[in-house]
Amino acid sequence: QVHLVASGGGVVQPGRSLRLSCAASGFALDAYALHWVRQAPGKGLEWVAVVSNDGNIKYYGDSVQGRFSISRGNSRNTMYLQMNSLRPADTAVYYCVRALGITNWLDIWGQGTLVVVSS
Amino acid sequence: DIVMTQSPDALAVSLGERATINCKSSQSILYSINDKNYLAWYQHKPGQPPKLLIYWASTRESGVPDRFSGSGSGTDFTLTINSLQAEDVAVYYCQQYHATPFTFGQGTKLEIK
Numbered sequence: 001q002v003h004l005v006a007s008g009g010g011v012v013q014p015g016r017s018l019r020l021s022c023a024a025s026g027f028a029l030d031a032y033a034l035h036w037v038r039q040a041p042g043k044g045l046e047w048v049a050v051v052s053n054d055g056n057i058k059y060y061g062d063s064v065q066g067r068f069s070i071s072r073g074n075s076r077n078t079m080y081l082q083m084n085s086l087r088p089a090d091t092a093v094y095y096c097v098r099a100l101g102i103t104n105w106l107d108i109w110g111q112g113t114l115v116v117v118s119s
Numbered sequence: 120d121i122v123m124t125q126s127p128d129a130l131a132v133s134l135g136e137r138a139t140i141n142c143k144s145s146q147s148i149l150y151s152i153n154d155k156n157y158l159a160w161y162q163h164k165p166g167q168p169p170k171l172l173i174y175w176a177s178t179r180e181s182g183v184p185d186r187f188s189g190s191g192s193g194t195d196f197t198l199t200i201n202s203l204q205a206e207d208v209a210v211y212y213c214q215q216y217h218a219t220p221f222t223f224g225q226g227t228k229l230e231i232k
Binding site: 035037044045046047050059060061062095099102103104105106107109110111112 | 120157159161163168169170171174175180210212214216217219220221222223224225226
């Protein structure tokens with residue numbers, strides 16, 4: 001069965017950093033583009049970032065550009081989101097999501113991990 | 120950035136009736152080279168991750184009931200749910216994957232009347 005699992009969330013103070021991880025089972029992550037999408041409490045879905053299957057192409061949403069960095073791990077089945085200079089507005093459930101390519105629909109969503117930025 | 124605007128924000132429909140959700144993009148998301156509309160629809164229930172329903176504006180994902188259908192082209196799109204079931208209560212989002220940032224609509228909350 002195909003699964004994505006996001007982890008690494010928690011409570012962090014404003015200005016600090018956090019790294020989220022995404023692991024896959026049932027398929028090889030490096031065959032797909034991978035996205036992060038988040039949902040702040042009581043809000044809608046917001047696209048955060050994408051990395052191509054080979055890791056060479058990356059794009060970011062306006063609100064995280066310059067602070068967040070998406071990458072693939074050495075393992076074929078891991079992906080990361082490095083979040084720096086965190087703000088209270090970054091508080092959200094973060095989903096890792098699979099797509100066939102960068103300009104493709106999001107077909108498999110992980111369960112999500114909660115990040116709370118608060119002093 | 121392409122802005123996606125859904126209407127209505129909330130909708131209450133009787134069981135067995137039809138629900139219609141609209142999505143408008145601020146610019147065309149039809150790619151002329153392949154004649155594809157780069158639009159997807161997702162269903163999001165509380166406590167679960169979102170679920171893909173429709174891609175290319177009108178192609179139903181495998182396993183999605185045929186009461187769900189998508190239509191539209193260019194800048195105007197519609198998700199139709201025929202014969203509404205209790206399990207269809209959710210928030211529905213459209214999303215464009217034509218150009219980064221890949222923006223979502225604000226969501227439409229569907230309830231049973």
